[in-house]
Amino acid sequence: MLDVFIFATLNGLVTGLLLFMLASGLTLIFSMMGVLNFAHASFYMLGAYFAYSVSLYFGYWTGLIFAPIIVGVLGALVERYGLRRVHQHGHVAELVFTFGLAFLIEEAVQFFWGADTKNYQSPDLLDFPLFTLFGQEFPAYRGFMIGISISIFIGLYYVLTKSRIGIIIQAALTHPHTVSNLGHNVPLIFMCVFGVGSALAGVAGVIAGPVLTTFPGMAVVLGSIVFVIVVIGGLGSLAGAFIASILIGLLQSYAIASDVGMPDLLNLLGLEFDRNHPLTDLWTLTLPQIAPILPFLLLVLVLIFRPTGLMGKREQ
Amino acid sequence: MLSVSNLHAYYGKSHILQGVNFTIEEGEIVSLLGRNGVGRSTTVKTIMGEVEPTGSILFKGQEIAGKKSFEIANLGLGYVPENRNIFPTLTVRQNLQLGLKPGTNTGKWTIEEMFDLFPNLGERAEVAGGVLSGGEQQMLCMCRTLMGDPELIMIDEPTEGLAPKIVEQVAQLLQKIADRGVAILLVEQKLSIALKISLRLYVMGHGQIVYEGTPDSLMRADEVRAEWLEV
Ligand SMILES: Nc1ncnc2c1ncn2[C@@H]1O[C@H](COP(=O)(O)OP(=O)(O)O)[C@@H](O)[C@H]1O
Ligand SMILES: [Mg+2]
Numbered sequence: 001m002l003d004v005f006i007f008a009t010l011n012g013l014v015t016g017l018l019l020f021m022l023a024s025g026l027t028l029i030f031s032m033m034g035v036l037n038f039a040h041a042s043f044y045m046l047g048a049y050f051a052y053s054v055s056l057y058f059g060y061w062t063g064l065i066f067a068p069i070i071v072g073v074l075g076a077l078v079e080r081y082g083l084r085r086v087h088q089h090g091h092v093a094e095l096v097f098t099f100g101l102a103f104l105i106e107e108a109v110q111f112f113w114g115a116d117t118k119n120y121q122s123p124d125l126l127d128f129p130l131f132t133l134f135g136q137e138f139p140a141y142r143g144f145m146i147g148i149s150i151s152i153f154i155g156l157y158y159v160l161t162k163s164r165i166g167i168i169i170q171a172a173l174t175h176p177h178t179v180s181n182l183g184h185n186v187p188l189i190f191m192c193v194f195g196v197g198s199a200l201a202g203v204a205g206v207i208a209g210p211v212l213t214t215f216p217g218m219a220v221v222l223g224s225i226v227f228v229i230v231v232i233g234g235l236g237s238l239a240g241a242f243i244a245s246i247l248i249g250l251l252q253s254y255a256i257a258s259d260v261g262m263p264d265l266l267n268l269l270g271l272e273f274d275r276n277h278p279l280t281d282l283w284t285l286t287l288p289q290i291a292p293i294l295p296f297l298l299l300v301l302v303l304i305f306r307p308t309g310l311m312g313k314r315e316q
Numbered sequence: 317m318l319s320v321s322n323l324h325a326y327y328g329k330s331h332i333l334q335g336v337n338f339t340i341e342e343g344e345i346v347s348l349l350g351r352n353g354v355g356r357s358t359t360v361k362t363i364m365g366e367v368e369p370t371g372s373i374l375f376k377g378q379e380i381a382g383k384k385s386f387e388i389a390n391l392g393l394g395y396v397p398e399n400r401n402i403f404p405t406l407t408v409r410q411n412l413q414l415g416l417k418p419g420t421n422t423g424k425w426t427i428e429e430m431f432d433l434f435p436n437l438g439e440r441a442e443v444a445g446g447v448l449s450g451g452e453q454q455m456l457c458m459c460r461t462l463m464g465d466p467e468l469i470m471i472d473e474p475t476e477g478l479a480p481k482i483v484e485q486v487a488q489l490l491q492k493i494a495d496r497g498v499a500i501l502l503v504e505q506k507l508s509i510a511l512k513i514s515l516r517l518y519v520m521g522h523g524q525i526v527y528e529g530t531p532d533s534l535m536r537a538d539e540v541r542a543e544w545l546e547v
Contacts, residue, residue, distance in 0.1 A: 178397065186386065
């Protein structure tokens with residue numbers, strides 16, 4: 001029981017940190033533009049594909065460095081030549097633009113890399129068990145995922161709260177006019193934030209690609225959960241996004257690891273149902289089966305009981 | 317130093333500035349007076365590039381109409397808006413750091429000097445800006461803009477809603493700023509501090525300058541005060 005719990009926690013942490021790598025960028029970009037960027041997870045997918053292609057020729061580590069840079073530059077270009085122009089036509093136009101971009105990137109990925117799953121592998125260097133506990137191995141690659149995510153977050157936190165550029169970014173998110181009047185080039189700052197946010201999604205793609213499989217649907221699969229996270233955390237709140245990411249990562253992981261289901265619950269209540277009952281699918285439902293929909297269930301609950309999300313502020 | 321001629325500005329279809337003309341020379345304190353809604357704030361916002369201008373705005377001989385706010389600021393034009401936009405979650409010190417121009421680490425005014433001028437701010441250097449009183453926020457706003465070494469600073473209604481004692485402090489600060497050779501455009505509704513510290517003043521009515529003079533001449537022009545200023 002304890003071994004299941006420990007491994008489920010570690011795996012949940014891996015997923016949660018990965019989710020936060022996407023959710024943090026999405027949150028920053030939301031604070032800046034005032035709309036959700038539906039193409040955010042597409043940058044995550046591009047990260048995985050670029051890294052896959054680079055790794056074929058130069059190995060995993062080169063991909064880890066260059067794929068996020070390419071994705072970041074691409075993100076900055078999208079902001080500069082796409083979103084900034086669309087911005088003057090209002091939020092709806094921006095939203096539609098990011099939707100279109102997400103489809104475009106998915107089509108492009110299928111066009112260039114094909115519709116099949118890519119054999120993107122974690123590096124041989126990390127192909128060993130980090131430790132063995134209760135006879136179960138924890139792969140070093142997952143430990144690496146935790147390590148790299150945490151280092152990036154500490155670095156970002158430091159830059160954002162302690163450095164002068166971080167202070168300017170924080171102020172520009174809420175008071176762009178005032179910051180501009182003090183002589184700071186706010187459009188340039190926004191382009192860089194968009195680029196860095198996209199690059200973060202790219203890093204997530206690079207490190208998640210080998211574990212969560214690299215295929216053209218990966219943006220939709222993870223993207224929908226990331227949107228759930230930023231809404232649950234409270235739109236625009238980095239702390240909320242962090243809590244929601246870890247929460248959902250752990251929740252899903254515990255649900256998958258648990259082997260309880262409706263039969264156990266019914267037994268507990270002293271009820272029993274016939275195997276041939278027309279609703280037998282419902283009575284035999286197990287927690288691992290419903291794990292994928294748990295985030296959405298949580299979303300519905302949060303929207304009903306706390307519409308601003310965990311840490312969100314009320315809209316003015 | 318600043319020369320505004322035939323300046324027009326619109327909010328949508330409403331024609332707010334209808335040919336504004338005025339000038340400010342180096343080191344002068346000039347007041348722009350007028351009742352609420354006559355277009356004083358719009359004038360400074362238009363000069364700052366926040367509202368789109370038509371007409372000419374020369375700053376240090378250079379046309380700045382059509383430039384972006386940050387470019388105008390970097391030319392040496394400072395602006396303290398009327399809504400006291402301090403950054404509530406950042407500390408007093410961080411708020412001041414934001415005023416430093418990109419690529420510089422210090423200007424003519426240092427943070428420590430600001431704290432000498434305003435012991436109140438110094439004592440609360442590491443406190444979030446949002447917990448300061450209205451008067452302290454106003455001082456912080458002016459100090460923040462000063463950190464960027466402006467040659468001309470435009471200050472929109474700095475005494476609005478402040479107690480008489482604080483208003484007096486604001487007037488003293490403005491005088492100190494001017495003593496350092498910084499020109500000031502003071503936007504006010506009330507005559508009190510404007511009469512005391514300005515060298516020249518302009519009165520605005522319905523989107524145009526309707527009177528230009530000195531504090532003395534305005535005090536003698538009863539009909540101007542009655543028509544354009546007194547409520
Ligand atoms: N953002 C805005 N949109 C539309 N009209 C505005 C806006 N801001 C100000 N106005 C109008 O422009 C006129 C001048 O306003 P303003 O420049 O703020 O006057 P003042 O600062 O002299 O009190 C007023 O009639 C006001 O209602
Ligand atoms: Mg005003």
